[in-house]
Amino acid sequence: MTAQGVNGSSVSILIGGEAGQGLSRSGSLLGKALMRGGLHVFGSIDYPSVIRGSHNFYTLTVSDEEVHSNGDSVDLILALNKETVLLHVDELSPGGVIVYDEGVKISSEELGRDDVRLLPFPLTGIIKEIGGPEVIRNTVALGAGLGLVGYDVELMKSVISDAFAGRDTIIEMNHTAIEKGYGYAREHYADAVPIELRPSGEDPDRIIVTGNEAVALGAIAAGCRFYAAYPMTPASAVLHYLISTEEETGMTVVQTESEISALNMVVGASYAGVRAMTATSGGGFCLMTEALSLAAMTESPLVLMLGQRPGPSTGLATYTSQGDLLFAVHAAHGEFPRVVVAPGDVEECFHLTVEAFNLAERYQIQSIIVTDKQVIESHKSTPAFETEVGIDRGELEIVDEWGGEEGYKRYSITESGVSPRILPGTVGATVFANSNEHTEYGYTTSDALETRVMVDKRMRKGSSLRAEIAGLSPVKVYGTEDADVTLVGWGSTKGAALEAIKALERDGMKARFVQVVYIEPFPTEAFKAALGSGGRRLLIEGNRTAQLGQIIKLHTGISFEDTLLKYDGRPFTPGEIAARAMEVL
Amino acid sequence: MVELSELGTPVENTWCPGCGNFGLLMTFKNALVELGLEREEVAIVAGIGCHGKITDYVNVNALHTIHGRVLPTATGVKLANHGLTVIGFAGDGDAYNIGIGHLPHAARRNVDITYVVHDNLVYGLTTGQTSPTSKRGYVSKTTPRGSFEPGINPLVQALASDASFVARGFAGEPHHLRELFKQAISHEGFALVDVLQPCVTWNRVNTYQFYRERVYKLEEEGHDPGSFDEAYMRAREWGDRIPIGVLYREERPAYRKNFPALEKGPLARQSPEKVDVKRLLKEFK
Ligand SMILES: Cc1ncc(C[n+]2csc(CCOP(=O)(O)OP(=O)(O)O)c2C)c(N)n1
Ligand code: SF4
Numbered sequence: 001m002t003a004q005g006v007n008g009s010s011v012s013i014l015i016g017g018e019a020g021q022g023l024s025r026s027g028s029l030l031g032k033a034l035m036r037g038g039l040h041v042f043g044s045i046d047y048p049s050v051i052r053g054s055h056n057f058y059t060l061t062v063s064d065e066e067v068h069s070n071g072d073s074v075d076l077i078l079a080l081n082k083e084t085v086l087l088h089v090d091e092l093s094p095g096g097v098i099v100y101d102e103g104v105k106i107s108s109e110e111l112g113r114d115d116v117r118l119l120p121f122p123l124t125g126i127i128k129e130i131g132g133p134e135v136i137r138n139t140v141a142l143g144a145g146l147g148l149v150g151y152d153v154e155l156m157k158s159v160i161s162d163a164f165a166g167r168d169t170i171i172e173m174n175h176t177a178i179e180k181g182y183g184y185a186r187e188h189y190a191d192a193v194p195i196e197l198r199p200s201g202e203d204p205d206r207i208i209v210t211g212n213e214a215v216a217l218g219a220i221a222a223g224c225r226f227y228a229a230y231p232m233t234p235a236s237a238v239l240h241y242l243i244s245t246e247e248e249t250g251m252t253v254v255q256t257e258s259e260i261s262a263l264n265m266v267v268g269a270s271y272a273g274v275r276a277m278t279a280t281s282g283g284g285f286c287l288m289t290e291a292l293s294l295a296a297m298t299e300s301p302l303v304l305m306l307g308q309r310p311g312p313s314t315g316l317a318t319y320t321s322q323g324d325l326l327f328a329v330h331a332a333h334g335e336f337p338r339v340v341v342a343p344g345d346v347e348e349c350f351h352l353t354v355e356a357f358n359l360a361e362r363y364q365i366q367s368i369i370v371t372d373k374q375v376i377e378s379h380k381s382t383p384a385f386e387t388e389v390g391i392d393r394g395e396l397e398i399v400d401e402w403g404g405e406e407g408y409k410r411y412s413i414t415e416s417g418v419s420p421r422i423l424p425g426t427v428g429a430t431v432f433a434n435s436n437e438h439t440e441y442g443y444t445t446s447d448a449l450e451t452r453v454m455v456d457k458r459m460r461k462g463s464s465l466r467a468e469i470a471g472l473s474p475v476k477v478y479g480t481e482d483a484d485v486t487l488v489g490w491g492s493t494k495g496a497a498l499e500a501i502k503a504l505e506r507d508g509m510k511a512r513f514v515q516v517v518y519i520e521p522f523p524t525e526a527f528k529a530a531l532g533s534g535g536r537r538l539l540i541e542g543n544r545t546a547q548l549g550q551i552i553k554l555h556t557g558i559s560f561e562d563t564l565l566k567y568d569g570r571p572f573t574p575g576e577i578a579a580r581a582m583e584v585l
Numbered sequence: 586m587v588e589l590s591e592l593g594t595p596v597e598n599t600w601c602p603g604c605g606n607f608g609l610l611m612t613f614k615n616a617l618v619e620l621g622l623e624r625e626e627v628a629i630v631a632g633i634g635c636h637g638k639i640t641d642y643v644n645v646n647a648l649h650t651i652h653g654r655v656l657p658t659a660t661g662v663k664l665a666n667h668g669l670t671v672i673g674f675a676g677d678g679d680a681y682n683i684g685i686g687h688l689p690h691a692a693r694r695n696v697d698i699t700y701v702v703h704d705n706l707v708y709g710l711t712t713g714q715t716s717p718t719s720k721r722g723y724v725s726k727t728t729p730r731g732s733f734e735p736g737i738n739p740l741v742q743a744l745a746s747d748a749s750f751v752a753r754g755f756a757g758e759p760h761h762l763r764e765l766f767k768q769a770i771s772h773e774g775f776a777l778v779d780v781l782q783p784c785v786t787w788n789r790v791n792t793y794q795f796y797r798e799r800v801y802k803l804e805e806e807g808h809d810p811g812s813f814d815e816a817y818m819r820a821r822e823w824g825d826r827i828p829i830g831v832l833y834r835e836e837r838p839a840y841r842k843n844f845p846a847l848e849k850g851p852l853a854r855q856s857p858e859k860v861d862v863k864r865l866l867k868e869f870k
């Protein structure tokens with residue numbers, strides 16, 4: 001055992017302070033240092049929508065086994081200010097410890113507990129001593145934390161060297177800060193803390209990424225070469241990452257004037273024959289709906305990531321939600337087939353993005369990847385992605401000259417409903433895409449028969465799409481067949497649900513989790529098969545109206561008596577799922 | 586090089602007889618012929634309105650988009666395949682009401698497209714409502730007491746947005762308009778051609794007669810399109826005299842030149858050489 005917490009084999013570390021203290025960055029660097037030692041990590045940031053001054057905290061959970069979400073309690077708090085101590089002391093497990101600055105006075109009444117330990121550190125003193133800026137406080141605290149748990153400090157230093165490569169003074173300053181914090185902990189509190197983290201000695205090929213990064217990497221791997229977006233939390237990091245890698249990937253990335261512009265640009269690029277994508281959150285998706293319908297009518301393949309946050313309207317801009325599922329399934333006017341797919345972790349973010357591109361192009365439709373803040377802004381260690389992915393551009397034929405007997409028909413009627421596509425610019429042909437109902441050539445029509453034929457053609461694509469999705473693991477099942485309770489959910493709920501299964505197991509209960517991955521077209525048969533017939537069922541969703549439940553009912557007639565719905569912007573924790581599961585049993 | 590006869594389509598034209606769009610359409614086709622372009626290298630993007638029907642009437646690559654979104658869509662087409670000559674067609678409602686949010690951005694970016702606005706100072710297709718370019722006092726079913734909003738001045742808007750080519754034409758002056766189209770299409774960067782296009786069905790004020798009595802050609806009056814100040818003055822002129830011609834022109838690199846990937850040729854034509862995603866993963870290890 002290389003990870004030993006105060007009450008189990010996982011360790012949770014909370015770093016808290018003010019916005020602007022670089023907590024997410026520090027937390028993820030710590031996560032990387034632990035990952036490099038062969039441990040598994042999951043880290044998430046909680047921050048209000050302000051840049052400076054209010055309370056932020058990052059929680060990192062570390063274990064010998066894969067970690068799918070944070071737990072319900074923490075072992076170690078690295079408090080960069082007093083507020084952090086007071087706000088989070090109740091989350092500490094008995095025996096847990098708090099690292100804080102010795103200059104901060106905390107009375108025992110304020111603390112309100114006598115089963116945890118306060119460990120004062122000269123954080124401010126060390127900053128002064130090394131002449132560092134205030135932001136170095138979190139690095140000193142990281143060093144202190146590492147010293148307390150006895151981890152290999154060199155791994156942390158190597159992560160810092162890589163993160164700030166080329167900026168030697170910054171590296172040196174951070175190394176010193178780490179060492180000072182570490183040294184102080186070893187000298188004053190060695191073995192004072194019942195928490196241990198040691199490198200496992202293994203060197204598996206792992207990465208630590210956010211869902212946003214995984215989606216962006218998936219897009220790159222899938223051959224996406226055009227990305228247009230307008231910044232909106234929590235999806236902005238896709239734009240940031242794709243711009244930062246533009247020279248290496250050859251992608252053309254545009255920060256547009258609005259989401260309206262973004263999706264229309266993507267439609268234009270798609271028409272011209274380039275794999276194209278955008279990402280946004282609910283408000284931006286609202287603005288995109290008209291262009292989504294345009295894409296459907298013109299049969300322009302594209303991928304759109306919807307990173308949910310709580311609404312209506314601006315809602316809680318920096319928190320998580322699963323409130324836009326029905327919106328994604330039904331968004332935009334008119335009837336047309338689409339893909340709605342919901343990755344539950346970073347690995348799925350990568351692979352389902354690739355799949356979303358292939359499906360979009362094979363059926364010349366629009367794929368919507370529904371994610372949420374919890375999955376796209378949290379870090380998770382995971383085996384390095386399998387980057388050799390298949391790119392299937394379907395009926396797109398990139399030729400210099402059109403060889404057809406007659407003129408090119410962009411919307412030729414075919415059995416599958418998919419029409420062969422060529423690039424505008426192909427000699428001997430002109431390509432006409434039309435938002436009006438159209439003939440096979442693309443010319444505008446209002447003829448009743450031609451309309452019916454064209455509507456049927458587009459909708460036929462939906463039938464073959466449904467059949468193909470049935471073969472793509474659209475529903476995943478985790479846990480044992482003979483479970484006492486079946487948990488059902490989608491998206492980021494997966495993480496907490498998988499951890500809840502482990503927790504229930506420790507209490508002698510058997511649970512399983514059914515994850516609906518493809519929401520549209522709904523995989524009716526696969527879902528029924530996965531759900532099985534026996535045992536209690538509990539539907540878990542991050543919304544107020546059980547939206548997946550409504551979809552399941554519509555397609556299968558099955559309804560859920562027991563639900564666990566959360567709509568306060570916070571992610572599910574394993575403990576609350578396990579507790580609700582015990583209730584329904 | 587395309588022949589005029591190859592540019593037609595079998596679609597029956599449904600514009601009202603006498604509509605200014607006919608002159609604009611014919612002039613555009615002639616400009617393509619005179620520029621010596623191939624049919625296949627031209628892509629047009631049109632908005633929604635009477636003007637938008639143009640995609641049905643010219644046999645080139647075409648994308649008939651939605652109301653007000655010609656500019657972002659055309660930008661996407663151009664960035665994805667800059668080998669194409671991209672020309673957008675919009676209405677005054679399309680371009681200057683619902684879609685005006687895109688104008689300053691396409692202009693300042695200097696996206697290499699031509700933007701032709703069929704400016705009939707009215708909503709044609711939706712049966713004659715007041716448009717953003719309708720003048721104060723204009724009477725229509727949405728402004729029965731006469732419009733109390735001053736009309737927008739598209740040329741001033743374009744100049745204020747750093748457009749690198751700003752021109753106005755008149756559908757009743759086809760030869761002059763053809764030269765404007767040719768210059769605009771040849772211009773590197775964003776080119777606006779606002780075309781005074783009489784709507785014979787709904788706009789009884791801004792008729793052919795109205796314009797014939799008022800338009801004058803800038804080039805005949807020694808206008809210097811290199812002078813922003815002069816362009817601005819001319820742009821504000823609307824009364825007994827209405828200027829047509831190139832108001833402003835400036836050489837500035839086109840938007841696409843900022844994208845490293847596009848140096849290797851049009852994106853759509855780049856062989857999909859695999860990006861080394863494994864290398865990108867190193868950052869996360
Ligand atoms: C989002 C949206 N709103 C409204 C309409 C209805 N509509 C179609 S054309 C048009 C205005 C047309 O005026 P203009 O752009 O000047 O084109 P014209 O018909 O004069 O050429 C409107 C309001 C629409 N198609 N889409
Ligand atoms: S309504 Fe006006 S703009 Fe439309 S076709 Fe008729 S004359 Fe032309």
Ligand SMILES: [Mg+2]
Nearest residue numbers: 676677707709
């Ligand atoms: Mg009009």
